[in-house]
Amino acid sequence: MEKLRLRTVLGNHPHIQAVKDGELRSELFDLDFTEFTPTNAAFKPMVREQAFDVCEMAIVTYLMARAHGKPLVLLPAAMVGRFQHGHALYRADRGALAPADLEGKRVGIRSFTTTTGAWMRGILANDYGVNLDSIDWVTFEDPHIAEYVDRTERAPKSSTIIQMLKDGELDAVLGETSSDPALKPLFADPAGEAARWYARHGVVPVNHLVVVTERLATSRPDVVRSLYELLKRGKARAGPSGVPDLVPFGVEANRRPLELMIDYCVQQALIPRRVAVDELFDDTIRDLN
Template sequence: MERLKLKAVLGSHPHVLAVKSGALHSDRFDLDFIEYTPTNTAFKPMVREQAFDVCEMAIVTYLMARAHGKPLVLLPAAMLGRFQHAYALCNPERGTLGPGDLEGKRVGIRSFTTTTGAWIRGILANDYGVNLEKIKWVTFEDPHVAEYVDTTERAPRDKKILQMLLDGELDAVLGETSDNPKLKPLFHDPAAEAAKWYERRGVVPVNHLVVVTAQLAKSRPDVVAGVYDLLKRNKVQTGPAGAPDLVPFGIEANRKPLELIIDYAFQQALIPRRYAVEELFDETIRGLN
């Protein structure tokens, strides 16, 4: 069979560096890596135009893309996972806030549909009893999936999210970190809160996995299996990313995080129904280890 050259976008994560450098490679295909910084700027062209053959993608973006019939196939190869509690900020000079105090407040987020935002909103709603509909959401970017109807307030084009928090135009922001001493975590001790959350949930909050085009998956399932195998070899070579492993590989290893983010995305009306995990993968992928 013809040796394929695949356009690919992956972040420079430790567990993919051998693949990106070519130290690990396949004799059936070549990966032509295109750099996007930050990596999330590649998600929109992948969703809207299938601009690449292989692409890292935030899981909520993928779930929404699937809901709107985009021809993408998911691989159970985590690229980025992290505990989310550190990615919410407030400005103590404007009054002390905790995670349970956001109802009636103005909360900024880059886009309402970001995966970090969905994880944190799920934590706020399910662990702190926050009614998300009573928060005034202020956003700065369009969703990656064009069909999603965004009803949030859009910040003026010249405004920056952290500056609005410093100026008192926002009460809190999600999905951001800052070294500014005037800004503090919304969760008083993010590491301790994350540890308690993991003890209770037993879930690693996975943000990014990998997708391929449905055209590639249909025409060359052997190549798609080969892409996953290559990534998995690099992952095995690198070893676990922490304890627990923040970048799990395989359907079973990703089952609990996928089930929970599906639940959160459905609660937040980002997707029309709860998908079964098996629905997210095609027959080739379901046959992989």
């Protein structure tokens, strides 16, 4: 029998490089990779058209897709995880700006539904008491989910987020980093703040996991399980990612990040109701570790 060829989009992450290079393979299928730069450019066609069989996907995009009935199945295989406190900037020459000062300000973000944005807003609201509704949000891209109604102000088409910040048209931006000395991190000690946040919550802020089409999961659950095991072997080949593990694998390892992100998404009206983590996985996936 001819092996399945799975149309696949995964970023160039060290912990799956052996899979992408073809050093590790499955007897059941081959992965036919399509490259997107940045990887998040693949999320919209995957959500709207199921353009691939396997695709890396941001947690918030998946949660919103699920809320709108998109036929996608989640795998507990983290592709990207990072602490978020270093991904917020303001212009240094306009005076010091702290998280509490964002109320009443104009804050830019690539899209209101980005996962980094949801993590950052959740941190601002729940750890720093910021009233998110008091901020004037300015966005640059449409949401991946067509059904979501974005009520934020849209930046002019020719503009870029960092340039608008430097020009003083924005007071701060989320989801961005820069080596420009004119720009400062919103959190004065991002690494220290991240360490304290982790000590308080015990959660690794996972950004991207992996999804497959419902069609594949239903017709070939053996292939989906084999895919997960292949990615897991890739991670084992690469060795530890650090302490804590920023790319956890398994339902239990991802439970707390998913629970917290679900809470944040409900608070921010990105999804209509709180869902249990176990609802996110089908019977094929639920016991993966």
